[in-house]
Amino acid sequence: TAQELALPVGVTLDRFIMHSQSAFPYATGELSQLLRDIALAGKIINREINRAGLVDIAGGNGTENVQGENQQKLDIVANIRFIRALKNGGEVCAILSEEDEDIIHTGNNHGKYVVAMDPLDGSSNIDVNVSIGTIFSIYRRVTPINGPASIDDFLQGGRKQVAAGYILYGSSTMLVYSTGDGVNGFTFDHSLGEFILSHKNICSPAKGSIYSVNEGHFHSYPAFVQNYIGQCKVKNFSARYIGSLVGDFHRNLLKGGIYLYPSTKKDPKGKLRLLYECYPLAFIIEQSGGKASDGFGCILDIIPTSFHQRSPVYIGSIEMVDAVVKA
């Protein structure tokens, strides 16, 4: 909004949120508080991640999540911390997490919002000190206030998100989110314990020369993807793939580029999850002028049918995404 654009780089997240809310006279502050709750959880996870090498919470803990993936201890810590922060914040009536099969009812049935999240994506990178991230997606509930949330609150479709974003635990820790009026980035200042506005009104470059894909699966990709990858090589594009979605996505958002996770023989529907990976990042990329496709249409237009469904994803600079589908 014009108000947000007027704010100088360097203001705190709290100031920015209050300023944004002032643009909506009827806003009653619950979404603002929810964004603060997410930022708080991000600060707590950031602290845990930075200590991972020092205390015994790195590495796998011998259990599997609902996806059948080995759970890293920090996965569990992040899941617990986010659920606790959202429960204590009071604005969220239910949560869908990658780590849990079913929705988690917070007990705040008066809460207007539900959150779908991947509390710590790319967690297999923790032990090798590669960037990891939290991804979140926020909907206004459709079930009656004061009653229990239900699956309907989570299967509204990508275009019903009221906000979405991610926290990147990288060389610095950043919160990047949108409430539907553009995308802004906040860098965590450890000395203040605050997220500070550092990237105002992030715009996805229409063109780019970075492609992010796991070329080890090349021979199981659809022909149009193989063709596109071939074109990237002919054009001497740069291959950048760190195996951590939020890190790859964020770099491509700032510099221009495309991230591809196509369907494969192993994952015929793709690997990434629609509700708490593809939808929120598609919301962000569209808000910044980029594009997100499943190879047939916009990710945000996919009609969801189940909590943990997967989707192929081609996301980033609009001209690069358009080129894939035409490849």
Ligand code: P6P
């Ligand atoms: P692959 C991490 O497990 C993740 O979900 C994303 O963060 C990452 O981009 C992708 O999977 C990596 O998958 O099959 O290339 O190892």
